[in-house]
Amino acid sequence: MKNEKAVAAVTMATMLALIAIGLIALAEKGPPQILVFIGASPYNTGPIGTFKLVELLKSRYPNTYTISSIQEMENLLRGGDRCLYIVISPEIGYNNSDAATIVNSLRECKHASVLIADESTYSNSLLRELGSSIRVAGSIIIDNVNGPYVYTFITIPSNSSNNMTYYLRLDIASKLLVNGGQVHVVGYAETGDVVAAEEVSELGIHVFVIGDGSIFLNQVLESNITSYRDFAIALIDYLCKFDASCRIVLDGSRYPGATPESLHSMVYMYSDPITLALSFIARLLHPATWLPPAIEFSNNVFRSISSVYSLSVIVSLIITVAVYMFLKRRIFIVADQRLEEQKEIESYVTGDLRDAILRGRIKLSKQDFETLFSIVNTVTQTLYGLELCDERLLSVIPKRDAAEKYLNRMCKLYKKALGRSFLPIVLSWNRTTAKMIRESEEFLSMLGQTIYGEKGVEYILMR
């Protein structure tokens, strides 16, 4: 089976290069512009935002969307059965194009509704485009007792006879102008001013207008007073006719953005602390924040190093060592040795002995002398039937005189080897055995045998 090898599709060098390019590009682009939406924006998580309303609506109507530009509305409502467009206390007015886009989007829905909760006159241009006769007067209702915080009665109509009327306190509300048309006033302030009205416009769009958006703010919906929350739910249910598939669009494009720095202490009105902290960290991490100072620092270091010769050499050496370590780790280095040559084998059972003889590292001992004696003795026994030390041997072997001396010496040394004699007292077995080997060869050659030839005395034993 082949070894599986991991192959890098993108090399580390490419990765590093891409990261470097990315960092430089980000630094060039500048730090991130963190903006908070001021006013009753659905993106505003602060006390005067309407983010809570979005959450509330999403829990009841899953098809709830927030838009940050009017263009996002295009196609959002197309084919819908029931749709609702909501704008609360807008701080930017609608030009003709914006209003037309909203109307055209709403007309793509079968049953379209609009909820405008506005105390300013920014939404009037939209009401006009919608073909509604209701207008926001833009004048604050002042109560003699409560000042701008007037109490109102707003009734949410119902198909049955159980219309629900809510007693709500508005915060700097504006009265509505309801001139002609099929307007149905549903809310009055205690001062008698109209604060809520509805009508089905000329274009067939159900328009519901409240002269104040404060009742939908986060701080109101989160308060202990539940009537505002109930009112909001009841109102949306009324406009969506309890249809869970109702598409609701909250317009977040009608509010200006501002940097947290520009808002100073007011920033907490428009954003929560966690979001602010995260945005601060994001800014801190952005290369535009730290890359230029880092490059400036490295430039300074580089400049100071390159101005001193010895420092340049030291740094160069450090870089060289780093490169060496990198190469050592990343590039597999082979030892360039010559190819192994074919070895030829000649194996021997007695290989060690042969080697020792060929290298001349052999020492002869007493045991070797005994073996020598045994070999010569075997020869005489085989040839003459007599032991080497048998006196009768001399009478049967040729060249008796020459052999006698040899036999005497052999027998004497044999006795010494066996410990039967002390003589000679001083003896080197190595030299003595070597000498006796030579003499034994002379003796054996007289008998027609040899220990110096290839065909030696062991052939006698084989017989």
Next chain:
Amino acid sequence: MIEEITAIETTARARAFLVLSAFLIAFGVLYRYEMIASGIALLVFLAGVRGYLLLAAIALNKCSASITSARGVEGEKIYVDVVIRNPTRIPIAFAEISIRYSSFLKLVDGVRAALILIPPRGYTRIRLGFQARIGTHEIGPIDVVLRDFFAFYRYRSSFDAVGFVKAVPRISETEVRRLLVFTRSTGLTRSRRSGFGTEFYSVREYREGDDVRRILWKYFAYKRRFVVKELELETMNRVLFIVDGTNKMVSGPYGYTPFEYSSRIVASIARYLSYRGDYMGLVIAGDSRIYSTAKLEKGRKGYREILETVASYRFEEGSTSKEDLDSVDRAIMLREALAKALQILPREKSLVFIFTSYGGVNHLDTLSRIAQKLSLLGNEVFIVVPITTTFEIKGLPQWGYAIYRLKAFERTKMELEFVKKLRGRGVKVIATGAEHIPQYIVSLIETVYQYH
């Protein structure tokens, strides 16, 4: 065809070169800009060198190699040609090659490793001379290492080409003739009874039914009496050799191991038997396989078959140590050899020679059981045991013979004791030395066992 082993490898020299380039560039950036150019020049040079090696490696991958096979008689010098062909236009310089061959073979002429240049659209030939040794020996594959001019990089590869050196045993015609004469004068193949045969036995009076072609007409002309020539009945004309070819038998000097000695004896006797037209066969128990003639064949065909079987034998190092006297593997292979022998032996009585060396008790048991089994089937079995020390003494200086004999005498005695023990179990055994010629072995059989 070449087999790719690894990619281009980087050597320590290239690393040193890279480190030097890194220093020059680093120093250039920090202090002297001129040195950046030097560093980059070194890197470009290194890349160029690598590029050349890459080209050469591609060319090498397209090269082909071939090794010729040769056949001869042991002891002769046999030549084998190794040819590497380069079909490309790229010259391959500095190719280091190492030619692999059987470790049991001895190279006597040529080189086993070389630094060669393979010209473009050309070839390089290397001639290797081996001293032939009995058996079949593999030559190849060829390992190759390519290097650039400065050995910064290298590329390793190998050619799968394989050739063979095959050698048959050397037979001395003189020895065979002596064997022929000797066996006529002794009784190896003689029954000492009249019958069908080739050798003259005696003359007798003509009897009714005798073949008239056997009448001695000269005698009739002289004495006026009909006498006929009687021929000696030949009893043994089927011979099977079983040779132990395990690693215990291949120790010793080059060409003088007990196995090679046994093979020579077998070949000599087989040659003699071929003159006589006898049936013969051979079974060799190798370390991992059995080599055998298909059946007993007679005459020159039988002789050729035996030579071919010996020549097909492959030396192996074996899985067990040579010191392991009671190797199980050896026993198994000998039993397998027996099984093969029983397959090819005829029902008629045959003469079986088993050549094996010294071993332990288990080996003794295995051999006696094999001999017993073959004897029970009516065969005449001889075990020939070459004494190891008589082989291993070869090649020593003359003064070394005596010392070797002293030091190895115990071993010699043990081996001879082994022979005695085998004889004690009723097996006909002869111990032989490296200096014994086939004639001597036959005479030993004759004299020791009085074969009739």
